[in-house]
Amino acid sequence: MATPTNAPALRRKARHERLRTLGFLSPWLVGFTVFFGYPLIATVYFSFMHYNQIEAPTFVGLRNWRYVLEQMPLFGPALWNTLWLVVVMVALRVVFGLGIGLLVTRIKSGVGFFRTAFYLPYLAPPVAATVAFVFLLNPGTGPVNGILGHLGIDAPNWFNDPAWAKPSLVLLSLWGIGDLMVIFMAALLDVPRDQYEAAELDGAGPFHTFRYVTWPSITPIVMFAVVTGVVQTMQYYTQALVAGKLASGVSVGPGTVIQPGYPDHSTLTVPQLVYSLGFQNFNTGAACVLSLVLFAIAMAVTMLLMRRRAGLLSAED
Known part of the structure; x- marks a missing residue:
């Protein structure tokens, strides 16, 4: 005292x-x-x-608020596209990144080559990567459709088809999976080797080893990848905008105003709508409402994922 x-x-x-x-x-x-x-x-x-x-x-x-929530015709499609990308793109990126990380960590020779090959696409600037991807998937002159045609496969129109535009963006994101691959590789290499040896002595196969040894050790990293992926995808703007502009075939020059979302608003996201309202139509109030709605959704999804009952973290983590 x-x-x-x-x-x-x-x-x-x-x-x-x-x-x-x-x-x-x-x-x-x-x-x-x-x-x-x-x-x-x-x-x-x-x-x-x-x-x-x-x-x-x-x-x-x-x-x-009434204008955005009740009268704006593009708010529904933009919100649907954004949530679709959040669910599909984030899930596939996490699964694909973890799979590539597992593959690279188990390769006996040439690890440096494969690690570099998978990581290099991530270093490409988003605009340049999108331009290259739209060229590769061009339905008329792209090499991908040319190869599929020679194989007798009816190739889709990719970025020119509303049904394939968002899956094409997902393919673009999977091509640049190097960031998640490196994160998951670090987590996988950090799993204690003695636990693998104990599982092998107990006769555990590859599935049970992953389920009871690898997965409990990397669940915090999976949580990190999911949460950061959700936040980043909620802000998805550049790739969708550039892909839509290039696929539309409209030349961009001084004073040209192009409405985003080609084709048929299938690639329109909420961040694109915010930019269009705020800086092209000078409707700052409606743009701020959209920003707050997007912020509220991102916070709600993040809080939901951070809860232990979401199943990504065990009780002892």
Whole structure:
């Protein structure tokens, strides 16, 4: 117990510790306030305003919210496409990345070559990778359809077909799977070898070894890959926009305004709609509403995945 004589000294010490802690946290606090806190508050503010980025904003109440949720015809397709990509693209990327990681870690020779070959596509800039992929899958002149035609397979129209446009984007994301491959390789190589030896002595086959040895050790990494994949796919913009523009065949020049989502709004995502509303149509209020809806969905999905009952983490993790 502190005596009356040393109580002021203890209070000064505690105050100095709090100030020191605050000093260490200050870079993060400044970054959080400038790059997250203020933009979020401003987005909420402008969602209740009519603001065209030229005139002063005027309060309109819930008019922007009613317009987006009830009257905007493209909100439903954009939200559906975004959620479809989140479910399908994230799931396939995690499964494919884990499979490639398992394959590379079990190769006896040429590991460096295969690791480099699978990782190099990830280093390609998103625009350049999308341009190359649209060229490869061009239904008229692309080599992929040419090869399929020689094999007697009826090739799809890929980015020019609304039914195949989103699966084509998924194929593009699987082509650049190098980031997840490296993460899963690190996790797989970190599994204790003695557990594999014990499973082998007990007569466990490959499936049971993966189920009871590998999987419990890598579930935190799977959780990380799923959560970050959901957040990134909720912001999916560049590849879908570039693929739609190139597949449409419309030349892009100064002053050209192209509506995203080709073909037939099948590649339209919510981030594209936010950009179109905010910077092409200067409807900042509706764009802010869309941003808040996207933020709320991303937060809800992330919180759901972070719960232990989601099944990705065991109780002892």
